Amino acid sequence: MFQFMTSTRIIFGEGALERSLSVLNQFGYSVLLVSGKNLQRSALVIDYLNHQNMRYQHVAIRGEPNITMVEEVALVGRKFKPDMVVAIGGGSVLDMGKALAAVIPNQGDVYDYVEVVGRNVPLKAKPIPFIAIPTTASTGSEVTRNAVLRSGQDRVKVSLRSPEMLADVAIVDPRLTYGTDTQTSARGAMDAFTHLMEAYVCGEPNPLTDMICEEGLRKLSGAIIKGCLEDDPQARSDLSFAAMLGGMAMTNAKLGAAHGLASALGGKLHAPHSIITAQLAPYVMQENIRAATLAGRDDILNRYEKLAQILTGRVNAHRDDGILWVNMMLDKLPLPKLNSFGVCSTSFESVAQDALKSVAIKGNPIPLTIQRLMYILDQVCQCDGECQQGEQLESSSKADIIHQGYRQDEGRLQSSE
Incomplete structure (x- = not known):
């Protein structure tokens, strides 16, 4: 006996993103948009949100997500009250978006829900609808049910995991990976x-x-x-x-x-x-x-x-x-x-x-x-006495609230960058 689970809907193919953005409309009007530091990757999504006069808040992350980062952005997210979380980026970005979709509607802190170093309590409330758009061919996070997070205080990486965390829609457009270094x-x-x-x-x-x-x-x-x-x-x-x-x-x-x-x-x-x-x-x-x-x-x-x-x-x-x-x-x-x-x-x-x-x-x-x-x-x-003390490929983990989009009742909000 075995069971199989994956994202509710997968849209795969060249040009899939441009042709499929209308799926966002079925989940509501307000969007918490999570991206990486390369904002050009998310330009098509932002243009669509603006064209549709949708309310959105944009979070750009640098490096791999940690538990503190998730908690800080979740506080902002709860005030914003998004109808959905859309994440466009590499595996770290998708994990961040997935974690936010799960944590925002649930009370307590992230350590209540993570494995190994936390209490590993099941999510009490269903996550916010989550749309995953990978820009790298790597983790497959768009179809997984967990988010990998760094625990700084324990110096270990752990998972926030639940079957409820599978993406509602995964849009996999290989064109987004073109030109990757x-x-x-x-x-x-x-x-x-x-x-x-x-x-x-x-x-x-x-x-x-x-x-x-x-x-x-x-x-x-x-x-x-x-x-x-x-x-x-x-x-x-x-x-x-x-x-x-x-x-x-x-x-x-x-x-x-x-x-x-x-x-x-x-x-x-x-x-x-x-x-x-x-x-x-x-x-x-x-x-x-x-x-x-x-x-x-x-x-x-x-x-x-x-x-x-x-x-x-x-x-x-x-x-x-x-x-x-x-x-x-x-x-x-x-x-x-x-x-x-x-x-x-x-x-x-x-x-x-x-x-x-x-x-x-x-x-x-x-x-x-x-x-x-x-x-x-x-x-x-295979240490030969020449080991360095750490070459950091990515910048330190950080999240920036870089832009809030159009809000129908208040007009254009000012950037908080």
């Missing part, structure tokens, strides 16, 4: 890969997620280089599709040790989640294969062999060829190593202990001890 593209593609890979080999797969993962991995493996390095339109479309499938897969199956370790490391390093999971992936795969071999788990080994065949396109591929494929992608794509973020200065024992508390690691195909998790981290580190 190579590093952002590479981070997104490898993020999608780790979602598909871990959901495929996890301890609780099901026939539907297997189909989704296999198709997603085929699309991604054939498009990753042309999409990320050459900005090829068809490859960009395939990557957007693969990322969406990755979100569906991890929502309905499980993940594994790469995500478990990443949630623990993510609160301690100024490193994007996607880079952490990507650099961990081959070492986690190697350790899972080793553990499965020792335990005589042919079912797990067969999964890794099938994975390798899909990634390489060779029917005779060995399970270790999948690891070679991942390492080859990490070499070809412009992704920094984790030791450039100071990973070697962290306590691996503390990270491993935190990882074992995570929800993600419970889906690993075979249990790994704290010692084996520390061994994975040591392999990733």
